[in-house]
Amino acid sequence: MVDAPLLALHGISRSFGAGPVLDGLSLSISAGERRGLIGPNGAGKTTLINLITGKLRPDSGRVLYRGLDITDLPPHRRARLGIGRSFQILSLFGEASVGENIRGALLAKHGIGTTVARRLSSLEPIFAESEQIAALAGLLPFLGERVDTLPYGLQRRLDIALVTAQEPELVILDEPAAGLSAAETRDLIDLLEAIIRGCTLILVEHDMDVVYALSDRITVLDYGCVLTEGTPAEVNADPAVRRVYLGEETG
Amino acid sequence: MTIPGRLGPALSVLKAERGRRDLGGALATLALLAAVAAAPWLVPVAALNDLGQAVLLGLFAIGFNIVFKYSGLLSFGHAAFFGVAAYAEALLLRAFPAVPVPLLILGAAAGAGLLGLLLGHVCVRRTGAYFSMTTLAVGAFLYTIAFKWHAVTGGTDGLDEFMPAALVLLPGWRLTNPSITEIYELSAAFLIPFTLATWLILEHTPFGNAVQLVRQNEERAAFLGYDTHRVKLTNYGLAAFVAGIAGALWAISNGFVSTDSIDLTLSTTVIIMAFIGGTAWFWGPLLGSAIYIFGSDRLSAVTQHWQLWMGLAFIALVLAFPRGIAGLASLLASRLVRPRDG
Ligand SMILES: Nc1ncnc2c1ncn2[C@@H]1O[C@H](COP(=O)(O)OP(=O)(O)O)[C@@H](O)[C@H]1O
Ligand SMILES: [Mg+2]
Numbered sequence: 001m002v003d004a005p006l007l008a009l010h011g012i013s014r015s016f017g018a019g020p021v022l023d024g025l026s027l028s029i030s031a032g033e034r035r036g037l038i039g040p041n042g043a044g045k046t047t048l049i050n051l052i053t054g055k056l057r058p059d060s061g062r063v064l065y066r067g068l069d070i071t072d073l074p075p076h077r078r079a080r081l082g083i084g085r086s087f088q089i090l091s092l093f094g095e096a097s098v099g100e101n102i103r104g105a106l107l108a109k110h111g112i113g114t115t116v117a118r119r120l121s122s123l124e125p126i127f128a129e130s131e132q133i134a135a136l137a138g139l140l141p142f143l144g145e146r147v148d149t150l151p152y153g154l155q156r157r158l159d160i161a162l163v164t165a166q167e168p169e170l171v172i173l174d175e176p177a178a179g180l181s182a183a184e185t186r187d188l189i190d191l192l193e194a195i196i197r198g199c200t201l202i203l204v205e206h207d208m209d210v211v212y213a214l215s216d217r218i219t220v221l222d223y224g225c226v227l228t229e230g231t232p233a234e235v236n237a238d239p240a241v242r243r244v245y246l247g248e249e250t251g
Numbered sequence: 252m253t254i255p256g257r258l259g260p261a262l263s264v265l266k267a268e269r270g271r272r273d274l275g276g277a278l279a280t281l282a283l284l285a286a287v288a289a290a291p292w293l294v295p296v297a298a299l300n301d302l303g304q305a306v307l308l309g310l311f312a313i314g315f316n317i318v319f320k321y322s323g324l325l326s327f328g329h330a331a332f333f334g335v336a337a338y339a340e341a342l343l344l345r346a347f348p349a350v351p352v353p354l355l356i357l358g359a360a361a362g363a364g365l366l367g368l369l370l371g372h373v374c375v376r377r378t379g380a381y382f383s384m385t386t387l388a389v390g391a392f393l394y395t396i397a398f399k400w401h402a403v404t405g406g407t408d409g410l411d412e413f414m415p416a417a418l419v420l421l422p423g424w425r426l427t428n429p430s431i432t433e434i435y436e437l438s439a440a441f442l443i444p445f446t447l448a449t450w451l452i453l454e455h456t457p458f459g460n461a462v463q464l465v466r467q468n469e470e471r472a473a474f475l476g477y478d479t480h481r482v483k484l485t486n487y488g489l490a491a492f493v494a495g496i497a498g499a500l501w502a503i504s505n506g507f508v509s510t511d512s513i514d515l516t517l518s519t520t521v522i523i524m525a526f527i528g529g530t531a532w533f534w535g536p537l538l539g540s541a542i543y544i545f546g547s548d549r550l551s552a553v554t555q556h557w558q559l560w561m562g563l564a565f566i567a568l569v570l571a572f573p574r575g576i577a578g579l580a581s582l583l584a585s586r587l588v589r590p591r592d593g
Binding site: 053055074075076079080084085087091092093094095096100103104105107108109112113114115116117118119120121123162166 | 461
């Protein structure tokens with residue numbers, strides 16, 4: 001089992017009416033690896049993440065996590081197995097405060113998310129932990145702010161903070177730098193460096209600075225298939241990749 | 252991003268603010284429940300009957316609002332649970348007149364709660380208008396059963412004469428020909444602990460927190476590890492149980508159960524009550540029920556078109572104070588406490 005991959009996708013196909021979005025895709029990620037996943041818009045990157053995390057089921061193919069077939073597990077079961085994800089389109093608890101968002105993630109992680117045997121206000125360790133995570137994500141000054149009143153850049157950080165609070169074994173980030181300024185993106189790289197230490201990472205990102213900074217291998221998707229896979233240097237030098245992806249600006 | 256040094260104070264301000272809000276909520280809750288307990292001595296004897304109705308329909312409206320406020324789902328068929336428990340209570344009293352009545356009430360309410368868990372499997376998978384339509388269909392279906400199944404429910408005649416001559420409260424403690432006040436006290440003895448426990452669960456435990464997270468963003472809650480269907484289902488079952496307690500007590504307090512206890516009119520009346528009182532506050536529906544019952548009583552003494560005036564008053568209220576009377580009161584209270592930033 002030493003060499004068994006943490007995550008293995010076998011022959012995954014998925015279509016939405018028209019043509020297939022993913023077409024017999026296989027992919028394997030070993031524990032501790034940091035995998036960048038790039039490809040033009042519409043290549044099926046978000047769809048792939050949805051299949052790994054349980055928002056979608058494949059038409060055919062299997063998803064194995066630590067050797068366990070999770071193809072048909074609902075999202076909450078996969079989260080409990082240690083798969084955490086962020087969202088390309090922000091998905092937060094908008095009416096709650098930053099602190100309440102983080103606390104919600106922590107309560108679930110500690111397995112007391114739905115208990116009636118504790119008083120919320122008595123959970124001092126959870127409050128302390130929320131403050132630590134908020135501090136790490138640079139959100140401490142905004143702990144009591146309602147999330148939907150926060151600027152976009154801070155909401156992005158909260159998205160990452162929620163994944164951090166989950167302490168997942170496999171972290172999947174879907175375009176975490178989308179919509180951020182250059183300065184915000186640099187801050188984000190620092191934050192991500194700090195939180196993914198010791199985790200396995202799948203990073204979907206258009207900003208190649210972020211991809212190069214954080215991944216040790218890169219997979220290029222095109223039309224629902226793996227176009228190529230290799231180290232950042234290999235991928236950067238691959239003519240096919242330059243043609244379909246790196247050459248043209250991201251759309 | 253660096254963390255400024257003034258954070259310590261900012262945090263304690265935050266906690267103080269939160270603590271003050273919690274304290275305000277707890278005090279208002281205690282005041283309201285004290286009023287429920289003391290009400291028989293505060294209102295004129297002639298109003299005791301209305302008071303009993305207001306409290307039981309208020310309990311029912313709280314049950315309705317558990318689903319509306321905390322899960323964000325508008326049920327058009329919540330009378331199903333009230334009515335089923337009312338019928339069950341009547342049948343249980345008839346079958347087991349010697350069993351202590353609190354057990355029968357709990358049994359009838361538990362039956363309503365289980366029915367909620369069963370029907371919830373279908374209903375809470377839907378959201379928005381689809382949820383409302385499903386509950387409407389389920390409500391209409393149960394009404395039809397009550398209406399048609401004459402052998403059990405008495406059909407349009409309803410059920411009566413199920414009250415034993417002496418109501419067994421505990422072995423050795425009976426109420427012979429209970430007075431209105433005694434029945435009211437029995438109702439309050441159920442309402443106070445059960446609503447308080449429900450309020451604590453929904454406002455102060457991780458479970459209540461989970462219900463509210465699922466309402467705000469079910470998808471994210473699922474990806475954080477919450478079994479969102481189960482959270483909604485459990486809350487629905489709780490709401491059915493609370494409505495069931497109200498229905499069981501309703502049977503005892505009226506000594507009569509008919510399709511009025513399960514029909515769609517009752518399902519909509521309870522929505523109106525909840526909105527009058529204010530759905531944003533756990534206890535708002537109880538206030539709304541009292542205002543509705545006493546208001547319609549006054550109006551019906553003045554005019555036979557009281558339902559028309561009641562309807563107009565409801566529309567005016569919803570337009571002027573969308574958060575109901577409780578919302579208005581909390582606005583006024585916050586102005587009194589902090590007049591400068593109102
Ligand atoms: N839920 C869906 N329903 C219909 N089509 C979808 C759905 N999700 C994705 N698609 C389609 O699948 C293709 C790949 O989308 P996506 O996985 O979001 O690409 P990427 O994230 O690589 O930009 C797109 O053509 C998109 O329109
Ligand atoms: Mg995408």
